[in-house]
Amino acid sequence: MTDPILYSLQNCPYAIRARLGLFHARQPFKLRAVVLKNIPTEMLAASAKATVPVLVLGDADNGRLDGVKVIDESLDIMFWALKNNDPQNLLYSNSPKAVEDIQGVIARNDHEFIANLENYKYSKRYHDFAQLYYRDQCEQFVADLEQRLSKHDFFVGDRPSVADYAILPFIRQFARVDRKWYLQAPYPNLRRWLDWQLQQPMFTKVMAKYPPWLNQGEEFLLGT
Incomplete structure (x- = not known):
């Protein structure tokens, strides 16, 4: 199964929120660090809102978005990840x-x-x-x-x-x-x-800085 792709900005509070959810769910994802002055066309194709975070589920690397699910609200990303895996029971599902x-x-x-x-x-x-x-x-x-x-x-x-x-x-x-x-x-x-x-230590991982994806075309596999 293809790992989700997260378009993210290091210090945006909404992007931080999304990364926190993914890390706490131990959900592997490919981070694409963005700069809002130069938004990737791939991110715009996935979500017209043009702001981070944007999580792309499915194989979007083939240039098509057929069958690809996009989650572009930070809370939705958190709850999607934790509903799939919540090892700390952060959702308090039994209460x-x-x-x-x-x-x-x-x-x-x-x-x-x-x-x-x-x-x-x-x-x-x-x-x-x-x-x-x-x-x-x-x-x-x-x-x-x-x-x-x-x-x-x-x-x-x-x-x-x-x-x-x-x-x-x-x-x-x-x-x-x-x-x-x-x-x-x-x-x-x-x-x-x-x-x-x-x-x-988890917050240190969440806040790690990565070079912009458009500069080097390099993704970073995180959350494992």
Whole structure:
């Protein structure tokens, strides 16, 4: 069976999320690192959205996409991989209540926190007066995560779930917007959680840098 092809950008939080899902599922895949200023025509043929991540399932190397399945949303990639293989039970498949909680916290991250985070990053860059406002908006979600982590080591329990990895790339960004403020902010549990995540060997593998695929035509087999 042909290994899936993942078009990915190293520091895009959505691409990081997709890679985290594939690595935790131990799903082999061929990484094609891209540069958004020079998007491969093969990626555009697979997904017109023109942004990463894009996962291509099937034999796309023959120049045709007949019978090829494309997954171009990061959460869908995570859940596709983990539904095929979930050695850590990140989906909490034996706990319907936990599944509902996982879905809820990811939904709040995706539909509320990310938009506020983008505005927070933008206002910080331009020293906009709105910076404090958007940080306050972000903190409404961050405070909820802090409360969760005061009860458990992870967002929905005492072991990681897919929610931890789906949200990780965005909390990583949040912590970097104003590092000085973040380090003294009243979120010690979140800092502990993030530090632990970033120190994991798995995260180091996920964040490894590879040369752009278009430069050398070289794919990298990962996830094994």
